[in-house]
Amino acid sequence: MDVLARNNVRVSGRRDRAMVFAHGFGCDQNMWRFVAPEFEDDFKIVLFDHVGAGGSDLSAYDAAKYSTLHGYADDLVEIGRALGLKDAVFVGHSVSAMIGVLASLKAPDLFGRMVLIGPSARYIDDGDYVGGFTAKQIAELLDFLEDNHMGWSAAMAPSIMGNPDRPELGEELTNSFCRTDPEIAKAFARVTFTSDNRADLAGVTIPTLILQCSEDIIASEEVGKFVRSRIPGSDIVFLKATGHCPNLSAPAEVVSAIRAYV
Amino acid sequence: MSEFGPIDDYRDLFENAPCGYLTIGPDGRITKVNATLAAWTGFEADKFIGRRLHQFLNMAGRIYCETHIAPLLRMQGFFSEFALDFETAAGERLPVIANAAERRHADGTLLFTTLVVIKATDRRRYERQLVDSRSELQRGLATERETAELREQFIAVLGHDLRNPLAAISAGARILQRSGALQQQKELRVLDMINSTVSRMSDLIDNILDFARGRLGGGITLHRDARPLEPVLEQVVDELRTASPQRLIETSFEIAEPVNCDRTRIGQLASNLIGNALTHGAQDQAVRVGARTDGAEFKLWVANAGEPVPEAAMQRLFEPFFRGEVRRSRQGLGLGLHIASQIAQAHGGRIEVTSTPDETRFVFTMPLTPAASG
Secondary structure, eight states: OOOOHHHTTTTEESSSSSEEEEESSSSSSSGGGGTTGGGGGEEEEEEOOOOTTSOOOOGGOOOOOSSHHHHHHHHHHHHHTTOOOOOEEEETTHHHHHHHHHHHHHHHTEEEEEEESSOOOBHHHHHOOOOOOOHHHHHHHHHHHOOTTTOOOOOGGHHHHTTTTTTOGGGGGGGGOOOHHHHHHHHHHHHHOBBBOGGGGOOSSEEEEEEEEEEEEOOHHHHHHHHHHHSSOEEEEEEEESSSHHHHHHHHHHHHHHHHHO | GGGGGGHHHHHHHHHHEEEEEEEEEESEEEEEEEEEHHHHTOOOOHTTSBBGGGBBBBBHHHIIIIIIIIIHHHHHHHEEEEEEEOOOSSOEEEEEEEEEEEEETTTOOEEEEEEEEEEEHHHHHHHHHHHHHHHHHHHHHHHHHHHHHHHHHHHHHHHHHHHHHHHHHHHHHHHHHHTEEEEEEHHHHHHHHHHHHHHHHHHHHHHHHHHHHHTTTTOOOOOOOOOOHHHHHHHHHHHHHHHHHTTTTEEEEEEOOOBBBBBHHHHHHHHHHHHHHHHHSOOOSSSEEEEEETTEEEEEEEEEEESOHHHHTTTTTTTTTOOSOGEEEOOOOOOOHHHHHHHHHHHTEEEEEOOOOOOEEEEEEEEEGGGOOO
């Protein structure tokens, strides 16, 4: 299996040390379009799509493998191995923050630093732990996702895939950054919002920075502080940016926070 | 237009349009809402101002807003035809379909975002029912496929297991015949009957196995050659004459060119068609069998007299397990014609049927060489 084709891996940049960007639930590697180019002079930039998203190989989607975040973390390790990465900087948004944490436990030499943007170790409330959502709300989300097919139809899939860089949006490219097979979208939502990685945080040995947005309803400040308290020696920076996607809404602030850390 | 006050008209169009309007400033806070959306949600218009869109949505909508709508607006500038659920002041769900677009300054800075919502309670319910019924059908289909496969595996195993006892009966009959132990006319007739029954049953089992193989993905495999076909057809007719001594089978064979085919399979096809004619044709009239080469084609036909095939049955003759109206004792499995048509297809050929009060005629046509079939 060609790992780089499977995950639609794009490598650019002018240096040896790599910076790996991992997108979260919802869209694809285009999420980094305002952030990644800023590091091209100083790093080798590695962008990829999780299997099931963007320009990844949908035929590689294996429901059993991707029913836990470990399936995605294994892919991330395989990408790192295929590119011969060592001591790289990992930048993970949303659910990919935890995917990066799991990958760092599997392959401790892969990353030298981690930047987690809007991380949450568990989305569903549990006793005293506040994740922000009830199990019922997540169940409603899974049903709701089926109400938004976003123009997906299996017949047009081949024309959508593989052209994520075209700036002008033809009919077939509309929504393509966030569109995938609805079954896969639902499964990815399920694994994202029902995961519980609280016990994995203590094992992290890599210097880690948490970027916490304000007014983020998906990963609240409380959730971010929890991650900070459980990852030994980690730092947290509170961004002025609001919402869950500062990489799109406030790229300059994200870039300067990452730059200050690495 | 002007005397009616265009400014008032635009304002009215904005406020009371049959859709909801909402504008959001670059800081993500709502700047304007129209009277329609305020009325639909049950909130005063000023309750919206300065707050965020997601505060008026249910939780699923909030997550979707953050993970899809906001990123898409930023990346492509618009997002159309998405479903969303508002939460009304009374705590009820207001399902809508929405379009959103960014308005940007010439220098690229975001000015504001416009959202248009259309009430879609019935439409959304209808779509949900479609999605639900599709999932239900998919589940049903999966179960059905599993059952079908099991059934076909069962048929394959059954066919195999029936062969051994049948071989034992056949061998037993042969021993009795050779030993000369049976002398009386009546005993010899019983022996003949055993032999013809064994041969009929053996054909049935062959059909079952061919059917199961075809269904389980093996398909009908051909071993083609161009050796003379006529002796094979003669042998098939002889066997059927022996099995039905009281019936008349007339033949006319004019095979002038070599026919590239699987001769055993074409023999089986002929046997199935003639067997069908013997079963369903008038018992007191001959079954006529012909074969000839005609240009680049080979034709084989089987005709019988008797009641025509009913129109409804015509459509289904070649379906597996289809059985016409016949005496119970003569009933087969309903696989003969199905297998015959599969053999015809494997040869790039076809079987056509005509049925009138005068005669029912099956005509098999195939190209003389595989290349001619394209």
